[in-house]
Amino acid sequence: MDFQLTAEEQAFRDEVRSFLDANLPDPVPQDDPAFLKEWNAKVREKRWIGFNWPVEWGGGGGDLMRQFVLKEEMSARRAPALGVDFMGLTWVGPAIITHGSDAQKAKHLEKILDGESYWCTGYSEPDVGSDLAALQCRAVLDGDEYVINGQKIWTTAAHISSDIFMLVRTDPDVAKWKGISCILLPMDSPGIEIQPIPNLSGKVSFNQVFFNDVRTPVSNRLGAEGEGWRVVMGALANERSGISEATEMQQHLDDIRELARNSTRNGHPALEDNGVCRRLADMEIRVEAMRLTGLRHLTDQLQGKRSGSETAINKLQRGILEFEMSELTLELLGSASQQLSQLTGDALGWHGTVIGGGSPNIQRNIIGERILGLPKD
Ligand SMILES: Cc1cc2nc3c(=O)[nH]c(=O)nc-3n(C[C@H](O)[C@H](O)[C@H](O)COP(=O)(O)OP(=O)(O)OC[C@H]3O[C@@H](n4cnc5c(N)ncnc54)[C@H](O)[C@@H]3O)c2cc1C
Structure with a gap:
């Protein structure tokens, strides 16, 4: 491990610090919507949202080391998050970059960076949490569409999301982790029913989500059929x-x-x-x-x-x-x-x-x- 930054990396650290000096009030008005909107516009303009995403898809094209420097500086000054769509930026976008088709990249990546979409994640089910590979929510192929039936639970932010990054069972007859596929599904698809679960304080962050004959084109599958487990293991590593x-x-x-x-x-x-x-x-x-x-x-x-x-x-x-x-x-x-x-x-x-x-x-x-x-x- 080399703790020394190169001259370019040090110059980048100085650039981030100057930006923070000029644009981050002390104390940081974390709950002021006008400030947060202005902040996100500024960091988006610098291409610091999706810093290491490919430039052709709207990202910054930056390397890992400078991304580390950027995050460290932002965090040390308690700056607001870079971008608004937390799940989109942390694991959905990276999964699309790794496994997605060009059409999926064009459809989703810039929207995530611009905060025009808001993703939730559908892994857990009533009897499925840690043992994720046992999931039951079923997608059956019908022509060039999947028909989805089943239930997800503890789906954070489903009630305010535009899209869900979800796992479904496409083949019940193979080893359990081999029959799973990953679907990118708009939350306004007919047949989706959302039931908020209030927490102790009465606020809602979780939901149950029911899928009743929800139809979605095969082109919304991320990665090959049966590859959902691999897609999500990468996404979980990003989450952690x-x-x-x-x-x-x-x-x-x-x-x-x-x-x-x-x-x-x-x-x-x-x-x-x-x-x-x-x-x-x-x-x-x-x-x-x-x-x-x-x-x-x-x-x-x-x-x-x-x-x-x-x-x-x-x-x-x-x-x-x-x-x-x-x-x-x-x-x-x-x-x-x-x-x-x-x-x-x-x-x-x-x-x-x-x-x-x-x-x-x-x-x-x-x-x-x-x-x-x-x-x-
Ligand atoms: C704040 C929050 C946000 C969440 N958001 C989402 C979301 O957006 N989308 C989503 O899909 N899910 C979400 N979840 C659900 C979360 O993924 C599950 O709660 C988690 O995976 C654990 O599953 P479970 O609740 O079914 O507990 P269980 O899997 O039933 O676990 C219960 C206990 O048993 C232990 N245990 C289970 N299996 C083993 C084992 N093999 N070896 C040793 N110990 C074991 C666990 O460590 C735990 O202590 C969220 C949960 C929380 C708390």
Whole structure:
């Protein structure tokens, strides 16, 4: 691993910093729609949305190292996301670039970059979560169309999405992961019924989605028939490989340290409590280990080595840390009410990042079986 940037990479870092100095107010107005619209127009103009996507499809054509620099700088300044369509940008677009036809690329990629489409992801079903290959939602070929019947659940943002990136069973008679195909389906297709699932606070982020004789042209299949498993394994690796994760975790940790400074334990600042200090130090070490693991993964990618399973290491570590950080935050909040609203939100929001994209035990299985080569039973 080489920690030194080349002169060009350093110049790019300076360019990003100057851009942030000129365009990012302090504090960042994260919830101001006018600011976010202007921000997205500016970063789109720089071609920093889809930074490493091919130029011919509207991307920036950038290399991995500069993408890393860009994400690191953005994250360090708590800048808003680059682009609005999170799932479209993080895994749907990259999957279309890898497996899509030119017609699919022309149809979808620029829309994702411009925020004109909004994707959701249809993997989970009522009896299918971790054991994704057991999915039942069925697509039957009828002429040059598939007819889809079945149900998805926990579909984040389905109620506000224009399209769904979904897995269906096209062949029930082969090994379960071989009979799966990936479909790119408009959410306004006749026969789709969406039932929102309110969460504890009454807000809706999840949905159940029902498919009743939904017809879609074969040209909406991504990759060959029966190749859906391969398409989605790549997409899941992208979902799990947030390179700026360590920076985000460092920021959570900085917030908790600030909270500890402003709250008390046994009549003293919590930051002077040995138990709190020990927990913070332990977290600091693990965040640094995440940063180094992220850099090792980046080095592998730069050297053209195949990557996939390795992303499970940081995904697992992040899950454990998010949980422990939320526990410590809630303990400290007991005596620091002025910071309550923002930090409580962070502290109660860990379930999403921990379970979405594969639960901790599933990451342990991946690490055990695919990285360490341990036997399955
Ligand atoms: C915030 C959030 C957003 C989500 N968004 C989406 C979405 O947009 N689209 C979508 O399709 N799904 C979505 N999901 C669903 C998510 O993918 C599933 O919840 C996840 O895959 C786990 O499946 P499950 O809930 O059925 O739990 P299960 O698979 O039933 O797991 C239950 C428990 O058993 C453990 N377990 C299961 N199998 C094994 C095993 N082989 N070895 C060891 N332990 C095991 C798990 O680790 C877990 O602790 C979302 C979930 C969350 C929390």
